[in-house]
Amino acid sequence: MRAGYLSAPSPLPGFGLSFGITISILSITVLLPIAALVGHGLGIGAADLWEVISARRIRAALALSFRAALAASVFNLVFGLALAWALVRYRFWGRRLIDAAIDLPFALPTAVAGIALTALYAPSGVFGQLLSPLGIQIAYTETGIWLALIFIGLPFVVRTVQPVIEEIDREVEEASATLGARRTYTLRRVILPMLTPALLTGFALALARSFGEYGSVIFIAGNLPFQTEIAPLLIVIRLEEYNYDAATAIGLAMLLISFAMLLTINAIQIWSRRRIGNV
Amino acid sequence: MSDTNLMTRPTPVTTEPRLARHILIGTVVTLIAALLFAPLMAVFAEALRQGWAASFEGLTSPDARAAMRLTLIVAAVVVPLNAVFGIAAAWAITRFDFRGKAFLITLIDLPFSVSPVVAGLALVLLFGANSWLGAWLIDHDLRIVFAFPGILLATLFVTFPFVARELIPVMMEQGRAEEEAALTLGAGGWRIFFTVTLPNIRWALLYGVLLCNARAMGEFGAVAVVSGKIRGETTTMPIMIEMLYNEYLSVAAFSLAAALALLALVTLLLKSLLEWRYADLLAITRRH
Numbered sequence A: 001m002r003a004g005y006l007s008a009p010s011p012l013p014g015f016g017l018s019f020g021i022t023i024s025i026l027s028i029t030v031l032l033p034i035a036a037l038v039g040h041g042l043g044i045g046a047a048d049l050w051e052v053i054s055a056r057r058i059r060a061a062l063a064l065s066f067r068a069a070l071a072a073s074v075f076n077l078v079f080g081l082a083l084a085w086a087l088v089r090y091r092f093w094g095r096r097l098i099d100a101a102i103d104l105p106f107a108l109p110t111a112v113a114g115i116a117l118t119a120l121y122a123p124s125g126v127f128g129q130l131l132s133p134l135g136i137q138i139a140y141t142e143t144g145i146w147l148a149l150i151f152i153g154l155p156f157v158v159r160t161v162q163p164v165i166e167e168i169d170r171e172v173e174e175a176s177a178t179l180g181a182r183r184t185y186t187l188r189r190v191i192l193p194m195l196t197p198a199l200l201t202g203f204a205l206a207l208a209r210s211f212g213e214y215g216s217v218i219f220i221a222g223n224l225p226f227q228t229e230i231a232p233l234l235i236v237i238r239l240e241e242y243n244y245d246a247a248t249a250i251g252l253a254m255l256l257i258s259f260a261m262l263l264t265i266n267a268i269q270i271w272s273r274r275r276i277g278n279v
Numbered sequence B: 001m002s003d004t005n006l007m008t009r010p011t012p013v014t015t016e017p018r019l020a021r022h023i024l025i026g027t028v029v030t031l032i033a034a035l036l037f038a039p040l041m042a043v044f045a046e047a048l049r050q051g052w053a054a055s056f057e058g059l060t061s062p063d064a065r066a067a068m069r070l071t072l073i074v075a076a077v078v079v080p081l082n083a084v085f086g087i088a089a090a091w092a093i094t095r096f097d098f099r100g101k102a103f104l105i106t107l108i109d110l111p112f113s114v115s116p117v118v119a120g121l122a123l124v125l126l127f128g129a130n131s132w133l134g135a136w137l138i139d140h141d142l143r144i145v146f147a148f149p150g151i152l153l154a155t156l157f158v159t160f161p162f163v164a165r166e167l168i169p170v171m172m173e174q175g176r177a178e179e180e181a182a183l184t185l186g187a188g189g190w191r192i193f194f195t196v197t198l199p200n201i202r203w204a205l206l207y208g209v210l211l212c213n214a215r216a217m218g219e220f221g222a223v224a225v226v227s228g229k230i231r232g233e234t235t236t237m238p239i240m241i242e243m244l245y246n247e248y249l250s251v252a253a254f255s256l257a258a259a260l261a262l263l264a265l266v267t268l269l270l271k272s273l274l275e276w277r278y279a280d281l282l283a284i285t286r287r288h
Helices: A015-044 A046-053 A056-089 A095-101 A110-121 A126-134 A142-166 A170-178 A183-211 A215-221 A231-240 A244-276 B018-047 B051-060 B062-095 B101-113 B116-127 B132-139 B148-159 B162-174 B177-184 B189-218 B221-227 B237-246 B250-277 B279-286
Strands: none
Touching (some): A015 A046, A015 A244, A015 B101, A015 B148, A046 A056, A046 A244, A056 A095, A056 A142, A056 A183, A056 A244, A056 B018, A095 B018, A095 B250, A110 A142, A110 B018, A110 B189, A110 B237, A110 B250, A142 A183, A142 A215, A170 A183, A183 A244, A183 B101, A215 A231, A231 A244, A231 B116, A244 B101, A244 B116, B018 B250, B051 B250, B062 B101, B062 B148, B062 B162, B062 B189, B062 B237, B116 B221, B148 B189, B162 B189, B189 B237, B221 B237, B237 B250, B250 B279
């Protein structure tokens, strides 16, 4: 193992060059800025950081970001599973078009998505006009934030689960049926466990993305402090006031929360793999 | 093409009751229409609300043209850099064994779990005027934050994993036997890369570049923090859209948005073509 520390037993050339390029670009673009953020936070000190984070407005923003990301990702978990299942298993008119369109949120800039959703769901918009007589307001409320986050998180679960569904051997389902299982039982006890790891992967990606999302949300959110002000927006506001310490505190809190979320999901994944065997 | 012939008719025990199927398909189609197709159409409808001329005017104003130029330049720098990085990272990770490989892969994926705004904030803290590095750079007439280099770095940060993530699984799957064969036949490193590796990974590379380009041209959060929003100088297209929108210049904002939406549609089209033609070569990347 000692010999393999940085040189490798591969006969191919180019390790030094490729490893060097990788590490230098990684350091300059990603690691150094993150280190600066953490360093700035350490300079402020834990007690002061905590005091900043305890401010009601900041806690409200962090809670909102977390709550909305969780709600949107749970919706996308269920809807993404249904969507992937329908796309793989059923044949219907427009299936290919929908399959191609799933990735639209990846390709469409978030600012464009934000103003488009606002134009539709604002009280004067096409959907907003239909909904406001019913007393439902979407734009400029927390529901609007959920909507934007559902939009940007939509492809993650579909795209991680779809290939797994494609590979399910139908004989497993047949076997389950011949053993007397009803269809719902087969879906719940045979299919779902096979999809769980992929579902969780997609959920984690969607959650991480929507927790930090900014562009699509700020147009539709209304951005009222304590109500519809998300944590990334509060960072931007603090930066515009040149309050770098407060911005750093919120940024570090967001980093910690996203890492905690990813670790939790990772742990659930390991636990579910162990429970249902390696599928 | 008749879709029913694509697969053998499923036996009743391996599919859901007819009613359940129809309800599921109906829900899925309705939600997709409301969530994806409607916003897309709204962009074009709003852009053309006052006719083609107004929309065209919005696109050809000096500020809009400057924004387009900046966005294109940013993408032209970021995408090749990312491709080089992706290839180098994939080569190092899939062709050699070294300690800490899993950790390196985690680090490459790191930008996915960092909010773009936090990325922008980190760049401000590193290169801003009140950091020692930023102050030193400004003394040497090199502005990074609120200038072009900052926008570049922010875009690089958020698009960082795109190419590497597509290439690593493909090159992992292919193994290094072909390259080793070329080596025993006397080929040098670059020759191996260009004649053996590159042809094997070109579709995955194109796929990654496509996604990277879409994100690079559309990034908003990270760029918004570092751009400083100096009209005609540091406003990319998405930033310009925000500014116009906040000034209630709806048609101009949506015209620029429509230009970006067209780009997104082209991206999706190319992506679908790639997936249909090279499904087997790309399938590996989706299984992570």
